[in-house]
Amino acid sequence: MSSSPKIAIVTGASRGAGRGIARALGSHGCTVYVTGRSQNDGDAEMPGTIHATAQEVTDAGGKGIAIRCDHADDDQVKAMIDQVIAEQGRIDILVNNACAISNALTTPGQFWEKPIHVGDMINVGVRSGFVASWYAAPHMVRQDRGLIVFTSSPGSMHYCYGPAYGAHKAGLDKMAFDMGVDFADAGATVAAVSIWMGALATERLLAMMEAMPDQLGHLEGKLESPDYTGHVSWALLNDPDMMRFNGKTIIGAEVGRDYGITDMAGQFPPSVRTGTGAVPPEYAPYKIK
Incomplete structure (x- = not known):
């Protein structure tokens, strides 16, 4: 592989897992395009902006570039990919992390007792990951090297926060499998991988643990850093x-x-296999194409 800096895109990187993944890739010298909607504190329920994350990438040793992108808008996603290609000529890693997560997701109640917009995470999550991959894949296939990562969780295999969350994560796992079939059939050295992350030490979860010590206190000392998946992604690419x-x-x-x-x-x-009993899905090799 070339010794020049690798080009990465991390979607939904204003905060949480995306922020940590972008920062980790920066520590490996990557040029990281940080995408999301939050440009100013107060733009979302939780703090964090694409500009602050981009600066953290640079401070870590890479080069952070912020692009304001609403991943519910296909045209904005296309424009983002076009900008990366125009400026860098390639995409080495695409991390599909963008997701429309609302604080209402974790409130008590059954799914019909929560706001209907909780279901937006199926759109800005599953479909937005498909769209970003759809625009990035031709470039990766042409350069014959690339990695597409989906940030998932064992919530795809056990109940977690209700059907919207479960459908989101299960959709990512299956999408990685099906994209992998297409990359293999094309003979391309491009991999699609869904990564189950553990309970992450993000701003959101730390606040939840403080607010609900009885329910979440068992996570103390068992958290995974938001950066960890970025380091794993880097190892996979190399x-x-x-x-x-x-x-x-x-x-x-x-x-x-x-x-x-x-x-x-x-x-x-710790592995999420421990405690949850969940194991990654194994899909049948049968293919209709």
Whole structure:
């Protein structure tokens, strides 16, 4: 692979997992395009902006570039991909992390007792990941090297916050599998991978743990840093045998341990397999095309 800086796009990177992933990729010298809607504090329910994340990428040793992009708008996604190609000529890593998460998702009640906009995460989550990949894939296939990552969780295989969250995560896992089939059929060295993250030490979860110690206190000392998936993604891209992961749903903590990637306090994060009993899906090889 070329020694020039790798070009990454991390969607939904104003805060949370996207912010950490972008920062981690920056620490490996990547040029990272940070996308999202939040340009100013107060633009969303939680703090964080694309500009602050881009600066953190640069401070970590990479080059952060913020692009304001509403991932519910296909034209804006196209314009974002076009800008990256015009400025860099390639895309090495696309991390599909954008998701319309509302605080209402975690409030008590059944799904019909919560605001209907909770379901927006199926659109700005599953479909937005498809659209960003649709625009990025031709460039990756042409350069014959690339990695598309979906940020997922074991909530695809057990109940978690209701049907909108579950459909979102299950959709990402299956989409990675199907995209992987198409990349393999094209003979391209491009991998689509869905990564199950653990309970992340994000602004949102830390606030929830403080507000609900009885329900969430068991997570104390068991959190995974938001940066960890970024380090795992970097290792995947640089693995000579990257294609063994194509189309797979993987547990980030387990693959990261295999690569020797430690997390906070120099420890390996716990696998989400422990406690949940969930295992990544295994799809049938039967194909209709």
